[in-house]
Amino acid sequence: xxxxxxxxxxxxxxxxxxxxxxxxxxxxxxxxxxxxxxxxxxxxxxxxxxxxxxxxxxxxxxxxxxxxxxxxxxxxxxxxxxxxxxxxxxxxxxxxxxxxxxxxxxxxxxxxxxxxxxxxxxxxxxxxxxxxxxxxxxxxxxxxxxxxxxxxxxxxxxxxxxxxxxxxxxxxxxxxxxxxxxxxxxxxxxxxx
Amino acid sequence: xxxxxxxxxxxxxxxxxxxxxxxxxxxxxxxxxxxxxxxxxxxxxxxxxxxxxxxxxxxxxxxxxxxxxxxxxxxxxxxxxxxxxxxxxxxxxxxxxxxxxxxxxxxxxxxxxxxxxxxxxxxxxxxxxxxxxxxxxxxxxxxxxxxxxxxxxxxxxxxxxxxxxxxxxxxxxxxxxxxxxxxxxxxxxxxxx
DNA sequence: GTCTATAAGAGGATAGAC
DNA sequence: GTCTATCCTCTTATAGAC
Numbered sequence: 311x312x313x314x315x316x317x318x319x320x321x322x323x324x325x326x327x328x329x330x331x332x333x334x335x336x337x338x339x340x341x342x343x344x345x346x347x348x349x350x351x352x353x354x355x356x357x358x359x360x361x362x363x364x365x366x367x368x369x370x371x372x373x374x375x376x377x378x379x380x381x382x383x384x385x386x387x388x389x390x391x392x393x394x395x396x397x398x399x400x401x402x403x404x405x406x407x408x409x410x411x412x413x414x415x416x417x418x419x420x421x422x423x424x425x426x427x428x429x430x431x432x433x434x435x436x437x438x439x440x441x442x443x444x445x446x447x448x449x450x451x452x453x454x455x456x457x458x459x460x461x462x463x464x465x466x467x468x469x470x471x472x473x474x475x476x477x478x479x480x481x482x483x484x485x486x487x488x489x490x491x492x493x494x495x496x497x498x499x500x501x502x503x
Numbered sequence: 504x505x506x507x508x509x510x511x512x513x514x515x516x517x518x519x520x521x522x523x524x525x526x527x528x529x530x531x532x533x534x535x536x537x538x539x540x541x542x543x544x545x546x547x548x549x550x551x552x553x554x555x556x557x558x559x560x561x562x563x564x565x566x567x568x569x570x571x572x573x574x575x576x577x578x579x580x581x582x583x584x585x586x587x588x589x590x591x592x593x594x595x596x597x598x599x600x601x602x603x604x605x606x607x608x609x610x611x612x613x614x615x616x617x618x619x620x621x622x623x624x625x626x627x628x629x630x631x632x633x634x635x636x637x638x639x640x641x642x643x644x645x646x647x648x649x650x651x652x653x654x655x656x657x658x659x660x661x662x663x664x665x666x667x668x669x670x671x672x673x674x675x676x677x678x679x680x681x682x683x684x685x686x687x688x689x690x691x692x693x694x695x696x
Numbered sequence: 697g698t699c700t701a702t703a704a705g706a707g708g709a710t711a712g713a714c
Numbered sequence: 715g716t717c718t719a720t721c722c723t724c725t726t727a728t729a730g731a732c
Contacts, residue, residue, distance in 0.1 A: 311725070321700080323697085328697095390586050392646055393586050396576075397577065397646070403646070410644055410648075432663075439644065439660070440656075447637070454600040456600070464632060505706085514716065515719095516718080524708085525709090
């Protein structure tokens, strides 16, 4: 609280007038994150490419840039709160969950947009959750490592999974090469490592 | 500290005699976790089955049981510390990383043991990291949700990826059914949901 | 609604006898 | 090595004038 008051150049009384407790301020922050997800994160990603599967990896690359900028510190604010406060603060837990759901729903829509490029038997919602796991897990390991390499490894494996999925959806022709082909996007992303 | 002193029924002076600071106590805990990984976690899992890929999913199911026992609270202690303390406590960061590395190295060995059941072009170390991502990401989402369902979804998608990998390693016969087959283990795990 | 000053309490750590 | 008592700082929150 003291840091916030100092950085915002606000006096104690003013802040407590609007947010009576520390928790209520955090609730406000989480509600704001929820509102800003589309305009700040998803819309810009969608502007980069129309390719729905490409968007998934543009999104992951966007987070990668953030990690680099922060030297693999800070991490995902929602993930941090989920692990630190979910157990003892029901309202925070609910809002963190809502943020996760908003994120995965946006990714899920892209995966739905991918249509028959993904096998029909694949649950788009679960696959979107796996994208989130890749991001959060990659961030967690990268923060522990102090390097972005674990994040890159996570994205590579996810890309590999998508390669299988796309090959499967195409009917897995018997003459397909064993080594799944790489899209331009994934190769570009790897070059930056 | 007060909680630890109370729960351990130890007096302040005694604890501070061995661990001069709060951080030094945490270091001791992390070193202990590292030592106990094999005897407490990996060895019991290896006793359940000789099947190297099966072991991966037995391990995940072991964490699932832990989540249920704790009603989706608590989570992974290493993951919690990685997100909360990695930035400002270099020694904690290093030991959290060492714990992750110990974990993934054990899984990596299983994946190496799987031999030609997995494609040769797959990096076993990266795949082991993906298993860790599945666990940590699944736990994070399950804590935010307050239910184990996200963890189960994460494991299902990982299982699906392994299905592709195993099919690929077999040579992806043209007459393979499109729906990848499920192993007994993964079906049993699903039944418990 | 905002200001300054401060209350109230938790938390980590220490002193010094035994 | 262990005991009791306590210091001291940091942190959240409030009081009351303006």
